[in-house]
Structure formats: C-alpha cells, structure tokens
Amino acid sequence: MADAPVSTNSNPRPLVQTRGLTRVFQSRAGLFAKQRTLAAVSDVDLDIPRGRVTGVVGESGCGKSTLARLVLRLLDASSGSVHVDGTDLASLPPAGLRALRRRMQMVFQDPYSSIDPRYSVHDAVLEPLRVQGLARDEAANRAKVASLMAMVGLNPVLANTYPHQLSGGQKQRVGIARALALQPDFLVLDEPTASLDVSIQAQIIALLEQLQADLGLTYLFISHDLGLVRYFCHRIVVMYLGRVVEILPDPTATPRHPYTQALMESTFEPDPRRRRTVTLLHGEIADAFNLPAGCAYAARCPQATQRCRSERPALIQPDGTDQGHSLACHHPLGS
Ligand SMILES: Nc1ncnc2c1ncn2[C@@H]1O[C@H](COP(=O)(O)OP(=O)(O)O)[C@@H](O)[C@H]1O
Ligand code: SF4
Ligand SMILES: [Mg+2]
Incomplete structure (x- = not known):
C-alpha cells in the first residue's frame, strides 16, 4: 500500500x-x-x-x-x-x-472502448495532445510517445501495433499513457x-x-x-x-x-x-x-x-x- x-x-x-x-x-x-x-x-x-x-x-x-x-x-x-x-x-x-x-483525466475499465480501433498505439497516445493542439513535428511526436510509453512500462517498439495485437494489460497501459499525456x-x-x-x-x-x-x-x-x-x-x-x-x-x-x-x-x-x-x-x-x-x-x-x-x-x-x-x-x- x-x-x-x-x-x-x-x-x-x-x-x-x-x-x-x-x-x-x-x-x-x-x-x-x-x-x-x-x-x-x-x-x-x-x-x-x-x-x-x-x-x-x-x-x-x-x-x-x-x-x-x-x-x-x-x-x-x-x-x-x-x-x-x-x-x-x-x-x-x-x-x-x-x-x-x-x-483531470480518466482511465476506463476498457481503455480502447473510447479509442478508434484503427488507431495504432502511437496515434492513441498522441490523440490527447492533438486534441489540445499540442502535437508537434513527426520527430518530436515520436519522442513524446516513446517517453510516455516508457513511463507506463510499454516497450516503445509497440508504437506501431494495433489494439487487437495487444494483451489486456498492454491495452490498459496505453489507456494510462493517454491519461498522462497532458501531465x-x-x-x-x-x-x-x-x-x-x-x-x-x-x-x-x-x-x-x-x-x-x-x-x-x-x-x-x-x-x-x-x-x-x-x-x-x-x-x-x-x-x-x-x-x-x-x-x-x-x-x-x-x-x-x-x-x-x-x-x-x-x-x-x-x-x-x-x-x-x-x-x-x-x-x-x-x-x-x-x-x-x-x-x-x-x-x-x-x-x-x-x-x-x-x-x-x-x-x-x-x-x-x-x-x-x-x-x-x-x-x-x-x-
Ligand atoms: N445514462 C443513463 N440513463 C439512465 N440510467 C443510468 C444512466 N447511467 C447510469 N444509470 C443508472 O444509474 C445507476 C448507477 O449506474 P453507474 O453509475 O453506472 O453505477 P456503477 O458504476 O456503480 O456500476 C444504475 O442504476 C444505472 O442503471
Ligand atoms: S438498516 Fe441501515 S440504519 Fe439500520 S442498522 Fe442497518 S445500515 Fe444501519
Ligand atoms: Mg461503473
């Protein structure tokens, strides 16, 4: 505890x-x-x-x-x-x-229920930043997504995978990374x-x-x-x-x-x-x-x-x- x-x-x-x-x-x-x-x-x-x-x-x-x-x-x-x-x-x-x-952010029981299933992990983690107009150039976005993925214990090589390729625990880590994106x-x-x-x-x-x-x-x-x-x-x-x-x-x-x-x-x-x-x-x-x-x-x-x-x-x-x-x-x- x-x-x-x-x-x-x-x-x-x-x-x-x-x-x-x-x-x-x-x-x-x-x-x-x-x-x-x-x-x-x-x-x-x-x-x-x-x-x-x-x-x-x-x-x-x-x-x-x-x-x-x-x-x-x-x-x-x-x-x-x-x-x-x-x-x-x-x-x-x-x-x-x-x-x-x-x-103030929310983490849901089923993180991908509110994410477009065609989104890769990269797109899903970047989305909150895009919505707030905070996404930057390609290289900066990749670096930001990689650092958020590392924070939640996801190997950054998974950035280009899709939800159906992830386990339940990995999907929830994506949900947490999204929630943390805006600090x-x-x-x-x-x-x-x-x-x-x-x-x-x-x-x-x-x-x-x-x-x-x-x-x-x-x-x-x-x-x-x-x-x-x-x-x-x-x-x-x-x-x-x-x-x-x-x-x-x-x-x-x-x-x-x-x-x-x-x-x-x-x-x-x-x-x-x-x-x-x-x-x-x-x-x-x-x-x-x-x-x-x-x-x-x-x-x-x-x-x-x-x-x-x-x-x-x-x-x-x-x-x-x-x-x-x-x-x-x-x-x-x-x-
Ligand atoms: N949009 C809604 N329209 C009608 N009833 C709802 C709606 N959302 C929740 N409820 C009802 O409100 C009560 C509380 O639901 P909820 O907050 O989801 O409970 P919990 O998360 O504890 O399972 C339930 O009886 C549920 O059916
Ligand atoms: S019925 Fe309600 S108020 Fe009465 S003893 Fe039980 S919990 Fe307490
Ligand atoms: Mg509930």
Missing part, C-alpha cells in the same frame, strides 16, 4: 470538493409505461485530498461511474456542486473547462483492472502506485472490490444505491456500517479469483426506482429496526469514531 502523504504540494484544501451532488435519470420501462426517476447519485459530499488515493467502493449499479463522470463534468449534475481548486465547474465557460480538463494532476480511475487477470491486475496496480508516488498525483480510484481498495487507497468512500454510507479515514479503520462490514466479509476470500463470486450479502437490493423511506440497506441488514425502515440515517461522525470517519447508520457496529 502507498504510505502516508506523498504530495509535495502543501496546499491543505482538498483538490476536489463536491457538495450535495445529485444526478437523476429518467427512464421508461416500456413505450407506454410511466416515466420513472432514479437518483444514480444522491446528495454526495466528497472531499478528495491532494496527492492521495481516495477509493470509492460499492456493488455494481450503486453510482460509482456516474459520480466519476460528474466529478469530471463529463455529465452535468441535477443539483449540487463540484469545486476543483475552489472553482465551481458549473460556472466555467467552455474554454475554462477545456483548460481545467487538461489537469494532469488528478486521475479518475474507473475500475481500471476489473477486466484483467489477477496477476496482470497486480502489475497495473503496482504501476499506478508508482506513478502516483513519483508524480504526486491525486487519484479517485473506483472499484467494486473492497479488498483491492483497502490495499491501494488512503481513504475509502463506501456507496450504496447512490449515497455515501461510510467514509473510512484510513484503510485499517474498522468499518462500523453493516454494509461495509458485509462487503468486507464478502472479500475475505483469500483466493482473489474467487472473490467476485463469493458473497455473504443476503437479501434483495432495494429497487432503485422506488427506494424505501428509511435506510436503503434495511431489507438486507441484520441490524434493521423499525426506525431504520422509516427514517433515513444522515452521514455523521458518531461518538467514539476517529476524526474523518463518518457513517450513515442508526445502529453503528461497535456502539
């Missing part, structure tokens, strides 16, 4: 702050069905400290990717705000947003290793760790795997059905929310290849289109009481909890 703060930046203000961040989607089950509303992300207050790795974890569909896209303003919020270095993203004119975007200080990594074999996953995580430390980068690292997040991240944000339910100030903190506890037990499987299939989580996930009045986890929670079913718990720092540890639960574990 990455040690203590690595940033040389002494600015104590978080790089990114969201307040009340909410994104609602409308959908119809069929042509004549009534329109339904789903809050994919609901009322999220999140601080992303500089030079550190903040992890976001939760099951599929809990709103992680929507949160990632909101933070980069690849998607507009329905309400709430995102501030980057004190600037409200919603207030920025297109030119200002474009300039800020150079500092950003903030990377959002959306399940960057979820489709890779375990041994390749470990190599990519080691690369990300090294880049983060060497370049003093700030990461928002998204995963459904709490074991991986606890290994890799300095701070952990747990989401359930669009809301933050617990924030662990460090990866060794003992979870006090019953959902985080269940996630932890479900990732206790020592063989990581089996982890995704082993689950100790019981019960149905609540219908996201029709959330209950109280705690969204109540139907699955062994601790649930009548109060849980009628009153939604707020995200607070309960008594006896370390600084920076907050959770949304009426009956925290260990009380």
Whole structure:
C-alpha cells in the first residue's frame, strides 16, 4: 500500500470538493409505461485530498461511474456542486473547462472502448495532445510517445501495433499513457483492472502506485472490490444505491456500517479469483426506482429496526469514531 502523504504540494484544501451532488435519470420501462426517476447519485459530499488515493467502493449499479463522470463534468449534475481548486465547474465557460480538463483525466475499465480501433498505439497516445493542439513535428511526436510509453512500462517498439495485437494489460497501459499525456494532476480511475487477470491486475496496480508516488498525483480510484481498495487507497468512500454510507479515514479503520462490514466479509476470500463470486450479502437490493423511506440497506441488514425502515440515517461522525470517519447508520457496529 502507498504510505502516508506523498504530495509535495502543501496546499491543505482538498483538490476536489463536491457538495450535495445529485444526478437523476429518467427512464421508461416500456413505450407506454410511466416515466420513472432514479437518483444514480444522491446528495454526495466528497472531499478528495491532494496527492492521495481516495477509493470509492460499492456493488455494481450503486453510482460509482456516474459520480466519476460528474466529478469530471463529463455529465452535468441535477443539483449540487463540484469545486476543483475552489472553482465551481458549473460556472466555467467552455474554454475554462477545456483548460481545467487538461489537469483531470480518466482511465476506463476498457481503455480502447473510447479509442478508434484503427488507431495504432502511437496515434492513441498522441490523440490527447492533438486534441489540445499540442502535437508537434513527426520527430518530436515520436519522442513524446516513446517517453510516455516508457513511463507506463510499454516497450516503445509497440508504437506501431494495433489494439487487437495487444494483451489486456498492454491495452490498459496505453489507456494510462493517454491519461498522462497532458501531465494532469488528478486521475479518475474507473475500475481500471476489473477486466484483467489477477496477476496482470497486480502489475497495473503496482504501476499506478508508482506513478502516483513519483508524480504526486491525486487519484479517485473506483472499484467494486473492497479488498483491492483497502490495499491501494488512503481513504475509502463506501456507496450504496447512490449515497455515501461510510467514509473510512484510513484503510485499517474498522468499518462500523453493516454494509461495509458485509462487503468486507464478502472479500475475505483469500483466493482473489474467487472473490467476485463469493458473497455473504443476503437479501434483495432495494429497487432503485422506488427506494424505501428509511435506510436503503434495511431489507438486507441484520441490524434493521423499525426506525431504520422509516427514517433515513444522515452521514455523521458518531461518538467514539476517529476524526474523518463518518457513517450513515442508526445502529453503528461497535456502539
Ligand atoms: N445514462 C443513463 N440513463 C439512465 N440510467 C443510468 C444512466 N447511467 C447510469 N444509470 C443508472 O444509474 C445507476 C448507477 O449506474 P453507474 O453509475 O453506472 O453505477 P456503477 O458504476 O456503480 O456500476 C444504475 O442504476 C444505472 O442503471
Ligand atoms: S440504519 Fe439500520 S438498516 Fe441501515 S445500515 Fe444501519 S442498522 Fe442497518
Ligand atoms: Mg461503473
């Protein structure tokens, strides 16, 4: 795991702050069905400290990717705000947003999903520079691509190969090289290793760790795997059905929310290849289109009481909890 703060930046203000961040989607089950509303992300207050790795974890569909896209303003919020270095993203004119975007990049689970498959590695790595008008003459471009490839552990002789000739790990290295091309200080990594074999996953995580430390980068690292997040991240944000339910100030903190506890037990499987299939989580996930009045986890929670079913718990720092540890639960574990 990455040690203590690595940033040389002494600015104590978080790089990114969201307040009340909410994104609602409308959908119809069929042509004549009534329109339904789903809050994919609901009322999220999140601080992303500089030079550190903040992890976001939760099951599929809990709103992680929507949160990632909101933070980069690849998607507009329905309400709430995102501030980057004190600037409200919603207030920025297109030119200002474009300039800020150079500092904030995303690494996707499938890096070539957003790249033209006819692009060679050279073209793919150079594209962000071309888009920003920063590509130069042929020789300078080749040298730039070679240095980015070396940074991510790709042999520069692969520059003229195409995605179908690359392994999953090599493709992800191309995705990371693209993300680094504009020398950003903030990377959002959306399940960057979820489709890779375990041994390749470990190599990519080691690369990300090294880049983060060497370049003093700030990461928002998204995963459904709490074991991986606890290994890799300095701070952990747990989401359930669009809301933050617990924030662990460090990866060794003992979870006090019953959902985080269940996630932890479900990732206790020592063989990581089996982890995704082993689950100790019981019960149905609540219908996201029709959330209950109280705690969204109540139907699955062994601790649930009548109060849980009628009153939604707020995200607070309960008594006896370390600084920076907050959770949304009426009956925290260990009380
Ligand atoms: N463009 C969209 N239109 C309608 N619903 C969406 C859209 N994007 C995401 N959703 C819904 O929002 C919820 C959260 O999705 P997502 O953010 O992709 O979750 P995760 O990344 O945690 O799997 C899901 O119920 C998903 O179906
Ligand atoms: S509020 Fe109640 S139902 Fe929700 S997690 Fe806590 S104990 Fe369980
Ligand atoms: Mg996702």
